[in-house]
Each structure stands twice: as C-alpha cells, then as structure tokens.
Amino acid sequence: MQISHPISHPGTHASFVQARDLLQRHRTDYARAYADFRWPALDRFNWALDYFDPMAQGNDATALWIVEEDGSEARYSFADMAQRSARMANFLRAGGVARGDRVLLMLPNCIELWDAMLACIKLGAVMIPATTLLTPTDLQDRIVRGGVRHVICLP
Numbered sequence: 001m002q003i004s005h006p007i008s009h010p011g012t013h014a015s016f017v018q019a020r021d022l023l024q025r026h027r028t029d030y031a032r033a034y035a036d037f038r039w040p041a042l043d044r045f046n047w048a049l050d051y052f053d054p055m056a057q058g059n060d061a062t063a064l065w066i067v068e069e070d071g072s073e074a075r076y077s078f079a080d081m082a083q084r085s086a087r088m089a090n091f092l093r094a095g096g097v098a099r100g101d102r103v104l105l106m107l108p109n110c111i112e113l114w115d116a117m118l119a120c121i122k123l124g125a126v127m128i129p130a131t132t133l134l135t136p137t138d139l140q141d142r143i144v145r146g147g148v149r150h151v152i153c154l155p
Contacts, residue, residue: 015041016045016050017055019037053082055078059077060077063080084111084115085118088118089118089119089123092123101150104153106131107153110154128142132154
C-alpha cells in the first residue's frame with residue numbers, strides 16, 4: 001500500500017544509504033570516516049518515505065517484536081510496518097492531519113504506537129509522545145502547551 005499523495009523525494013534513498021554505508025564501513029577508523037564522509041546534498045528528506053519504505057519493500061525480516069507481560073508475542077516485518085503505517089497515514093490525512101500539525105500519541109507499547117509514529121513522520125506531523133499514566137490535568141496541560149491538534153489513543 002502506498003501513502004496517497006506521498007511527499008517522498010526521488011533519489012534521496014540512494015544518497016542517504018551511500019553516506020550511511022560509508023560510515024558503517026569505517027566505523028572503527030574515525031579519521032578515515034571523518035575525511036571521507038560528505039553529507040548528502042538533499043533539499044528535503046523524509047526518513048520514513050525516503051529511507052524506511054524503500055528498504056522495507058519486499059523485506060520480510062522482523063522489524064518489530066513485541067512481547068507482552070503475559071508472554072504472548074507478535075512479530076511484524078519491515079514490509080508489514082511500511083504497509084501498516086501507509087494505511088494509518090492515509091487515515092490520518094483523511095482525518096485532517098497535515099504537515100506541521102502536532103499529534104499527541106498516548107499509547108502503550110503496542111503495534112499502533114509504531115504505526116502512528118511512522119505515519120506521523122510520513123505526513124510531516126510532529127509527534128508528542130505521552131505516557132498512558134497521565135492524569136486528566138496533565139493531559140490537558142500537554143494538549144494546551146503543546147498546541148496539539150490531534151490525539152491518538154486507545155479507548
């Protein structure tokens with residue numbers, strides 16, 4: 001699934017990967033890494049669209065492994081995460097979330113948290129993480145002071 005009206009920037013994936021690979025090749029040789037590294041000349045870069053999604057395409061390796069307190073487990077591949085987050089980004093965009101909007105994420109460690117984070121990055125929205133333990137007063141304070149336009153939480 002693709003995000004409708006993506007804001008990805010062609011060619012940025014290869015530039016970013018090339019710079020990352022150079023640093024990884026020389027990770028034990030600081031002088032060489034410092035001498036050879038050049039920041040990619042990117043006008044714009046969206047990590048989720050320009051790096052994560054291309055890397056995730058057809059990638060069935062485990063990206064996220066959630067183990068609950070009761071011992072139950074759920075694993076999600078990179079491809080799953082890209083598709084799930086695109087679906088959520090499309091849903092959020094249809095609900096009015098736009099670039100620069102502040103979105104409060106009040107979710108436990110569940111798949112929806114990770115979907116929402118990637119979706120916000122894809123849309124250019126600003127994530128404001130919040131613990132599920134907030135009192136109503138603390139939650140109201142964060143919403144007001146953070147200029148929050150949207151809240152993602154579980155019922």
